[in-house]
Structures are given as structure tokens and as C-alpha cells.
Amino acid sequence: MSIRIIFLALLLMAQGAARADGKAIFARNCAACHQATGKGIPGAFPALAGNSFVQGESSQVAAVLLKGRGGMPDFSPALSDADIAEVLSFVRSAWGNQAGPLDAQEVAALRESLKVPAFAAGQMSNKH
Numbered sequence: 294m295s296i297r298i299i300f301l302a303l304l305l306m307a308q309g310a311a312r313a314d315g316k317a318i319f320a321r322n323c324a325a326c327h328q329a330t331g332k333g334i335p336g337a338f339p340a341l342a343g344n345s346f347v348q349g350e351s352s353q354v355a356a357v358l359l360k361g362r363g364g365m366p367d368f369s370p371a372l373s374d375a376d377i378a379e380v381l382s383f384v385r386s387a388w389g390n391q392a393g394p395l396d397a398q399e400v401a402a403l404r405e406s407l408k409v410p411a412f413a414a415g416q417m418s419n420k421h
């Protein structure tokens with residue numbers, strides 16, 4: 294195996310792991326309302342699958358998680374910037390959705406501009 298093929302394999306594994314992580318964060322924090330299928334529950338929880346807002350401006354989607362909205366809880370104390378980036382990257386590309394990923398820096402910058410307090414690592418985390 295050439296070094297290039299090994300590198301490619303590692304890259305694909307890393308990408309697969311990132312995607313699985315976003316999926317796991319979704320299963321733990323979001324699926325109770327929005328459902329594992331992303332279809333939500335009509336009249337109660339909006340579908341994220343095939344949702345044009347979800348596939349639109351990434352900062353507006355991240356703002357919903359950082360501030361909460363209507364019956365949607367505020368995830369800013371529970372999820373780190375990296376978790377929010379990963380779960381939204383998953384949501385924007387799962388179930389036939391076709392929008393690009395977000396990175397943790399983008400979420401961090403938004404958190405700062407919205408004046409949402411920093412994620413308290415370890416304190417409120419529902420990871421693990």
C-alpha cells in the first residue's frame with residue numbers, strides 16, 4: 294500500500310468518526326423531539342429533514358441552539374462549540390439534507406457576538 298492510500302484511508306476514518314459523533318450527539322440531545330428520522334412530530338416538533346431553514350444560513354441555525362426558541366431549549370450551557378458544530382454539521386447533511394458543515398470557530402464567534410456565556414466544560418455537560 295502506498296503512503297498516499299494509507300493517508301486517504303486515515304482521512305476517511307477521521308471523517309467517518311466525526312460524522313458518527315454528530316449523529317451520537319443528535320441521538321442524545323435532539324432525537325427525543327425531532328426524532329431519529331429527522332421528521333419531528335407534526336404539530337409539536339418541526340422536521341429538520343428537508344427543512345430549508347436548517348440548510349440555509351449556518352449562523353441562524355446555530356443561533357437557535359445557542360439561544361433556544363419557542364419550545365426549543367437553549368443548548369448553550371450543555372453543548373460545547375465543537376459539539377454544536379458537529380451536531381449541526383450532521384443535521385445539515387443527514388436525511389437527504391445537503392448543506393455544508395460548521396466548525397467550532399464559527400460557533401465560538403457567534404456565541405461571543407450573541408453574548409451567550411461560555412460553555413462550562415464538565416459542569417453542565419451531558420456528554421458521557
Ligand code: HEC
Pocket residue numbers: 319322323324325326327337338339341344346347354357358362363364365366368380381384
Ligand atoms: C424539547 C424538545 C426539543 C429538543 C430536545 C430539541 N428541539 Fe429543536 N426545536 C424544538 C421546537 C419546539 C422547535 C420550534 C421552535 C419554534 O417554534 O420557534 C425547534 C426548532 C429547531 C430548529 C429550527 C427549525 C426551523 O425550521 O426553524 C432547529 C435547527 C432545531 N430545533 C435543532 C435542534 C437540535 C440540533 C437539537 C439537539 C441539539 C434540538 N433541536 C433539540 C424542540 C426541541
